[in-house]
Amino acid sequence: xxxxxxxxxxxxxxxxxxxxxxxxxxxxxxxxxxxxxxxxxxxxxxxxxxxxxxxxxxxxxxxxxxxxxxxxxxxxxxxxxxxxxxxxxxxxxxxxxxxxxxxxxxxxxxxxxxxxxxxxxxxxxxxxx
Numbered sequence: 001x002x003x004x005x006x007x008x009x010x011x012x013x014x015x016x017x018x019x020x021x022x023x024x025x026x027x028x029x030x031x032x033x034x035x036x037x038x039x040x041x042x043x044x045x046x047x048x049x050x051x052x053x054x055x056x057x058x059x060x061x062x063x064x065x066x067x068x069x070x071x072x073x074x075x076x077x078x079x080x081x082x083x084x085x086x087x088x089x090x091x092x093x094x095x096x097x098x099x100x101x102x103x104x105x106x107x108x109x110x111x112x113x114x115x116x117x118x119x120x121x122x123x124x125x126x127x128x129x
Contacts, residue, residue, distance in 0.1 A: 008058035013043045015066045040070025064092040076107040
């Protein structure tokens with residue numbers, strides 16, 4: 001789903017509207033196309049549809065905790081069932097959370113600790129994409 005060499009398609013899961021808006025803008029400023037989701041089930045549906053259409057997202061950025069819903073840890077197995085090579089970054093404000101510490105063993109490609117700067121985001125994306 002790449003639009004240019006620097007552009008990637010990113011699916012973003014977070015239940016906080018302010019974070020969704022801010023992170024979406026940051027990603028768009030870096031030249032990426034962003035689709036947002038506020039719930040893990042919706043995220044799985046959007047990812048499945050993109051794979052079935054032959055245009056899978058290049059990267060998923062998933063919040064670890066979704067209030068009253070499914071967060072990153074809850075849906076990673078299902079996402080890997082759709083595509084074992086899914087690139088999924090787990091995001092959290094808690095650097096001591098077990099999934100953050102053991103992100104690879106938990107099925108994630110990388111972590112993104114909140115709060116972060118646009119430069120930190122750009123560095124992480126450069127390493128992954």
